Amino acid sequence: xxxxxxxxxxxxxxxxxxxxxxxxxxxxxxxxxxxxxxxxxxxxxxxxxxxxxxxxxxxxxxxxxxxxxxxxxxxxxxxxxxxxxxxxxxxxxxxxxxxxx
Numbered sequence: 001x002x003x004x005x006x007x008x009x010x011x012x013x014x015x016x017x018x019x020x021x022x023x024x025x026x027x028x029x030x031x032x033x034x035x036x037x038x039x040x041x042x043x044x045x046x047x048x049x050x051x052x053x054x055x056x057x058x059x060x061x062x063x064x065x066x067x068x069x070x071x072x073x074x075x076x077x078x079x080x081x082x083x084x085x086x087x088x089x090x091x092x093x094x095x096x097x098x099x100x101x
Contacts, residue, residue, distance in 0.1 A: 022078040045069035
């Protein structure tokens with residue numbers, strides 16, 4: 001399935017669902033905004049990757065974020081995931097330019 005996030009095509013792929021519903025909702029939010037979700041890793045359930053992959057985007061610090069499998073507070077971890085997506089500088093530039101059109 002393909003959708004557009006701004007001018008970037010987003011491909012939705014089937015993946016394993018997260019066991020915590022709050023985090024699964026945040027992951028779906030990330031996918032809707034073009035972020036790639038990869039399941040697996042050493043200590044994490046998976047990672048999310050920014051679709052822009054830009055060095056200027058806050059030094060790349062927030063272009064990758066880990067998703068914990070058993071966070072202490074699932075609600076807070078879900079809010080943290082949404083905050084990373086909402087505060088992406090390139091995402092904010094594209095959203096504001098779409099509103100100006």
